[in-house]
Amino acid sequence: MALLEVENLSIGYHSQKGYIHAVEDVSFSLEAGKSLGFVGESGCGKTTLGMALMRLLPPNGVIREGRMLFEGNDLLKKSDEEMREIRWKKVAMIFQAAMNALNPVHRIEDQIAEALLTHDPMCSKEEAMKQVEDLFVFVGIPKDRMRDYPHQYSGGMKQRAIIAMALACRPALIIADEPTTALDVIVQDQILKEIKSLQELFKISIIFISHDISVVSDFCDDIGVMYAGQLVEYGDRQEVFTSPVHPYTKALLSSYPTVTGEKYKLEPIPGETPNLINQPSGCRFRHRCPSAGVSCKTESPVWLKLTPTHRAFCSSIR
Amino acid sequence: MELTRYIGRRLIQIAIIFFVILTVLFLLFRLAPGDPVSRMVDPDMTPEDAEFLISQLGLDQPLGMQYLYYLKNFFTGNFGESFHYGQPVIEIIWARLPNTILLFTTAIILAALVGIFLGKIASWHKGETTDTLMTLGALVTHTVFLPWLGLILIWVFAYKLDWFPITGMLSEEVWLDPGAGIFTKLIDVLHHMILPLATLFFIHFGSYLLIMRSSMLETLKEDYILTARAKGLQEKVIRNHHAAPNAALPVVTSVGLSLAFSINGGALTETIFTWPGIGRELVMAVSQNDYPLAQASFLLIAIVVLLSNLVVDTLYAYLDPRIRY
Numbered sequence: 107m108a109l110l111e112v113e114n115l116s117i118g119y120h121s122q123k124g125y126i127h128a129v130e131d132v133s134f135s136l137e138a139g140k141s142l143g144f145v146g147e148s149g150c151g152k153t154t155l156g157m158a159l160m161r162l163l164p165p166n167g168v169i170r171e172g173r174m175l176f177e178g179n180d181l182l183k184k185s186d187e188e189m190r191e192i193r194w195k196k197v198a199m200i201f202q203a204a205m206n207a208l209n210p211v212h213r214i215e216d217q218i219a220e221a222l223l224t225h226d227p228m229c230s231k232e233e234a235m236k237q238v239e240d241l242f243v244f245v246g247i248p249k250d251r252m253r254d255y256p257h258q259y260s261g262g263m264k265q266r267a268i269i270a271m272a273l274a275c276r277p278a279l280i281i282a283d284e285p286t287t288a289l290d291v292i293v294q295d296q297i298l299k300e301i302k303s304l305q306e307l308f309k310i311s312i313i314f315i316s317h318d319i320s321v322v323s324d325f326c327d328d329i330g331v332m333y334a335g336q337l338v339e340y341g342d343r344q345e346v347f348t349s350p351v352h353p354y355t356k357a358l359l360s361s362y363p364t365v366t367g368e369k370y371k372l373e374p375i376p377g378e379t380p381n382l383i384n385q386p387s388g389c390r391f392r393h394r395c396p397s398a399g400v401s402c403k404t405e406s407p408v409w410l411k412l413t414p415t416h417r418a419f420c421s422s423i424r
Numbered sequence: 425m426e427l428t429r430y431i432g433r434r435l436i437q438i439a440i441i442f443f444v445i446l447t448v449l450f451l452l453f454r455l456a457p458g459d460p461v462s463r464m465v466d467p468d469m470t471p472e473d474a475e476f477l478i479s480q481l482g483l484d485q486p487l488g489m490q491y492l493y494y495l496k497n498f499f500t501g502n503f504g505e506s507f508h509y510g511q512p513v514i515e516i517i518w519a520r521l522p523n524t525i526l527l528f529t530t531a532i533i534l535a536a537l538v539g540i541f542l543g544k545i546a547s548w549h550k551g552e553t554t555d556t557l558m559t560l561g562a563l564v565t566h567t568v569f570l571p572w573l574g575l576i577l578i579w580v581f582a583y584k585l586d587w588f589p590i591t592g593m594l595s596e597e598v599w600l601d602p603g604a605g606i607f608t609k610l611i612d613v614l615h616h617m618i619l620p621l622a623t624l625f626f627i628h629f630g631s632y633l634l635i636m637r638s639s640m641l642e643t644l645k646e647d648y649i650l651t652a653r654a655k656g657l658q659e660k661v662i663r664n665h666h667a668a669p670n671a672a673l674p675v676v677t678s679v680g681l682s683l684a685f686s687i688n689g690g691a692l693t694e695t696i697f698t699w700p701g702i703g704r705e706l707v708m709a710v711s712q713n714d715y716p717l718a719q720a721s722f723l724l725i726a727i728v729v730l731l732s733n734l735v736v737d738t739l740y741a742y743l744d745p746r747i748r749y
Contacts, residue, residue, distance in 0.1 A: 207647045211743065212665075
């Protein structure tokens with residue numbers, strides 16, 4: 107049984123202009139200890155997906171349909187109190203805005219210990235502090251900085267502290283939403299390597315959300331490419347990265363430079379993402395798609411199974 | 425330690441600012457229209473007597489010398505005698521200042537505590553009936569005209585119901601009675617204090633409630649609140665431990681300002697309730713050209729403003745570690 111199985115998940119937001127279809131009909135599964143990356147441009151629904159998995163959508167957000175089976179139990183059927191207990195103990199999160207994810211008025215050690223103390227009533231304060239110390243060793247922050255406040259940390263250190271916090275309760279799954287976006291490339295690389303090694307050490311599953319396909323392909327076992335709220339291609343890292351099928355994945359890959367590969371002209375993707383309130387008919391990518399046919403305008407795409415693991419949501423490929 | 429260093433630094437700044445205020449005040453009193461001598465000099469006096477008086481006051485000296493005398497007198501605690509009372513100014517101030525401090529600090533601290541507490545609840549129930557009622561109530565008490573509220577309270581509770589005394593701070597029969605214990609005297613002051621305290625409390629707590637409410641609503645949007653939720657903390661903990669300490673900061677600023685201005689701005693309340701405080705004394709000193717008393721009162725205001733700033737800064741540094749550096 108997979109650790110996490112998401113079936114036909116649809117999420118939206120009520121807004122003054124109407125209902126926004128943020129995520130539509132997304133299905134995937136994640137095995138224990140594996141990592142899955144979601145990639146796509148801003149507003150494609152990847153953060154919404156991550157928040158929905160923790161049931162932390164803002165008040166106007168609704169999960170309209172689908173199931174989220176975590177260890178076999180549907181998270182959507184949990185009561186608020188049951189969900190509160192699952193948060194951080196089973197599913198932890200590394201946030202997009204790492205710079206502000208720590209409370210400025212509390213000491214770092216207290217913020218991490220708080221997670222331990224909340225989920226383990228038997229844990230004493232001293233024990234929790236001892237564990238925080240160990241966590242600091244894991245993420246490579248000197249122990250004497252434990253008592254500092256967040257503003258005394260650099261960006262990289264804050265992100266390490268948040269990783270330490272995410273590991274505190276030894277969760278089965280960590281959702282990492284753009285964990286390195288606010289950092290410079292060198293620190294970004296260090297942090298990614300660290301997450302990777304800690305993931306292997308603790309056998310944690312990771313859902314990695316990023317707009318950067320090169321980071322995701324470096325890091326994850328499987329990749330899901332999202333466009334305008336839909337999953338458009340899904341598969342093994344090698345399959346998606348080296349033999350992409352969906353025109354959007356191809357376009358995304360050719361709009362990023364590689365350092366080691368051969369030189370090529372970077373191709374921006376023309377046009378803009380569609381309106382998520384009044385969705386276009388047919389395929390959502392057709393306006394920007396170089397290989398869109400006549401049927402793409404009227405007919406919704408279908409999933410094309412390429413290999414047992416690799417699938418693409420497109421009707422123009424034959 | 426870092427907190428002590430921070431306070432030390434602030435103290436040095438305060439000393440410098442106070443010296444500037446001292447100098448500006450000296451100049452202001454010399455530049456102000458009106459002549460202290462004409463207030464003191466009797467029209468029947470001979471010119472010789474008048475000149476003698478002027479030289480006795482040191483007003484025939486050059487401005488520089490006057491300034492040095494002024495500084496010397498200040499640092500030796502000599503503020504002169506009040507023209508009106510014929511008593512040393514310092515005695516008048518020491519007699520009045522504690523009354524003002526007692527009334528206003530009590531009222532403002534109470535109002536702040538209640539305002540913070542209710543504002544927190546209102547923000548948590550945003551859009552619900554609780555919130556609407558609290559916000560509306562706060563707006564009403566906040567915008568009510570203070571003298572009106574004071575007079576209505578006196579009329580209802582002191583005159584009609586006769587629950588509280590109408591004026592003053594002490595009852596003669598209690599304080600002149602040698603058998604009355606300290607506890608009875610304390611109760612007597614408290615009894616006199618309730619109405620002015622209630623007036624000030626109602627005027628202030630609404631604004632604290634509104635500040636706390638909106639500050640809480642802003643804070644609840646912060647990323648660290650999302651972190652707290654994701655950590656699986658209970659809502660109560662998120663509200664009290666993660667949001668409230670951050671949200672209370674603007675209220676602290678506002679409390680500091682209120683405290684600073686209570687000493688002079690309180691003249692209205694003190695007049696309505698004939699509370700023997702420094703605010704009322706200052707207004708009278710200015711209208712009666714009582715130069716020594718007015719000058720000392722202004723200096724006192726400066727000191728109180730600076731000190732309450734220090735208190736606020738210290739509290740701020742205690743609440744927000746980012747300020748300490």
